[in-house]
Amino acid sequence: MSKTVDLNQEGVQVKKSACYFCHQNCGVLAYVKDNKVLAIEGDPEFPTNQGGLCSRGNSALQHLDHPDRINYPLKRVGQRGEGKWQRIPWQQAIDEIAARLSDIKGQFGAEAVATAGGTQRTDDWARRRFMNLFGSPNGFHNAHLCWIPTFMVETAIYGWCPFDLDLGNSRCLVLWGQNPGASGMPEMHHIVELQQKGLKVIVIDPRYTETASKADLWLPLRPGSDLALALAWLHVIIYSGLFDQEYVDTYCEGFEALADHVADFSPEWAAPLTWLTPDQIRDSAVMYATNKPGNIQWGTSVDQIGRPAGATMHARALLRALTGNLDVPGGDLLTGPSREFITDEEMEANDSLPEEQKAKQIGSDRFKMVTWPGYGRIAELSKAFWGKAPTAEWMCEAHPPSVFRAILSEKPYPVKALLVSATNPISSYGETNLVMEALRKVDFMITSDYWMTPTAALSDYVIPAAGALERPTITSSYGCADFLLASQRAIQPMYERRNDYNFWRDLGVALGQQEHWPWETVEDAYFHKIEGLGSGTENYDQFVENVRFHFPEREYSKFKERGFATPSGKVELYSTVLEGLGYPPLPEYVGPTENEIDHPELAEKYPLVLTTGGGFMPFHHSEHFQIKSLRYLRHEPYMDINPATAASLSIKDGDWVWIETARGRIRQKANLTNGIDPRVVFTQRGWWYPERDMRDPVLGGCTESNANVLTTTADKDCDPFSGAWANRGLLCRVYKADQSDDKEVR
């Protein structure tokens, strides 16, 4: 038995759409008739996925008209979280929300309105535009845990973030805390292809992942100890003479100071900190430094280790410069922002936000790299060199845990409204108990989403968001790439769903911003952005159908003529930008956020090291648990534990166990695996149970198995550079759950 849709029937159009279930945005062909999608498949002509689709991508039609989708604006009629809703027309929702925001602004100032976002599943330049015009600096995402701090630290050192890897010409790839085998299928495909042509792959990961199993070298380091490894690599490369002398002499400043600084960070020093052997550290450094050109690919891990995160990004960034792998053929390229199309930053209206409002951005007094002080400095350097700045949305945001604390304490000032778009903070932000307390307290909360998430359930209004096949997509690495891939919507949104763009635009118009929103549809706005590419097309859909991709010719070694976008025009191994912001100009050693050396008493109570947050198929963050054709693969949450450790705790494979940190405890099922160090456990992220009661206090069992109950966002545990909080390198204990615990969790 199999079912086949006749794709050759009369009236079927093929739309060049994109998947929207992670930000790889794989190309999707949608077969459409009468505004209905009959079938989807991976687009063989799309350069990244080349016809492939992961399990999530294949579920697009299950997602599109799932019975649990939010299809109309909902207004709360009972108590917050009581689950009583009234369906109201779109315009009524917009008008009522606008009136309330206006009141709050009048009484408490525009800064009393904050917005929360998730991963890049929205057009958040539009959200930024709305917030700038409204006058609030307090937008934020989970940006702190995902690339943004890395972007800013690297840009401080060499004038742009070298995220564009020239992998086709590379001889060695370092995957530092990244597992594309479970989170980036198109990347994994290219890596395996290139390995067959001789590419060496080093995987740095505490877990023996899908990707680690294909690597030439696997470094199973202690979670959160990446800084010791990076410093020891610097030591080996300098003191074994493996650095690129000419590159360093000609294009870098501060080599002597760096050499002195890392003199004591030998592999022997790093071995007990990283749980690796000196030989593993030395051999891997040699492999990277001698197989040139080579790449270090970004992964989220270092962004998520909390206190040592910024220094780790700094140390890791220096490796590329020392080895001369920066902006050379086969290396990590510094493309700068696009000079050919209008970037996201240019759509954000950042100049509309008055300086006194920028100064009020919550968290900017402590965490300067991704708030106005650091962003302002980097934007200034970037504009002088490239003519344009990085995207401010993502790169310049309020500090989320501090906003949640401001809601509770009204310090430094009251925050009264939270507009949540495409995120479920209860599952996705650090320290769930803090987040829940803040969400229950905030005066006014709006959530725009596909589903009635635990966060949506606590809201005053729920706004129906258009999904993958109902929206156009421009893929351009958070608006920072010089390339773009354009995709079209397969159908107009079903029911009364709208794009997030339309939500922010309509809200802006209702608040008197009419003249600043000349583009009625997303396509109009997108076409405004890309019109300058001179493709001879008259509208966005034509561009997708006839052009679709823009990949400018690569310009290598631009530094030879132009230098770098730093104050000295060189790679600043000794960073004057970081120093100017009050951070160490050279990466100083900081231990993992919680560790057995600095915190022996804590380690006695919580003897295991916890890592959380790694991606696993078929879910993405806290999504897709509703979709049966995915959920059947994994009904329940699993944590990884070594069989020897499990035996010592009388835990058998499949047992429910509690994982507990100083913040709280959750339960998941034990997956006994040799692929993890006996001293480490790994918990899956994102879990909640949409099949359960969605009313407060159950809220879909959103605290029962939620890894963020365990994470920490206390200032002392955050990265001082960015405020990134800690998901990894924490201390925990694990014990078997018994049946009497069911009462507590249900």
Add this chain to the structure above:
Amino acid sequence: MTRYAMVMDTRRCIGCQSCTVACKIHNELPLDIIYNPVTTIGPTGTFPDLTLSFLPLICMHCDNPPCVDTCPTTASVQREDGIVYVVDSKCVGCLSCIMACPYGARQHNHETGTVSKCDFCKDRLEQGKLPHCVATCHQKARIFGDLHDPDSEVSKLVKNNRTVQLLGELNTDPSVFYIY
């Protein structure tokens, strides 16, 4: 004469189960029926000296299919191009083919009362498309084509690599070949 075959390049498979899901969704299979399970082998060894591999499974479309031989109603059919499938209207759900299949490739469909199995997406082949599990595989770990065409990718892979057919000793002569 065409003989459809599939090569599983296990060196490329990462166990993502996209094939499992694509098949189930697009063929609208009940939740408990899986044509394309992917088995995880490992991690084996002692931390940190480990190996991990994945074994994608599917109906082997045997050249000597015991399921066809055993079917009392001629519902199980082997086409000339090697595709083995079930004619739903002739199947009485006696399950003898399930007993006969050494690969566990057939399942009792509780919605229809008949036996369900992979048919290499024969209707898609007619539209010039690849089976769902092949088309969706990012890793290109599943390769499909005509084994009797010397220029096809599958015949070249089978010729140029050491391949195995599962349970070869049973002389079923599967059309699915594994590179490991």
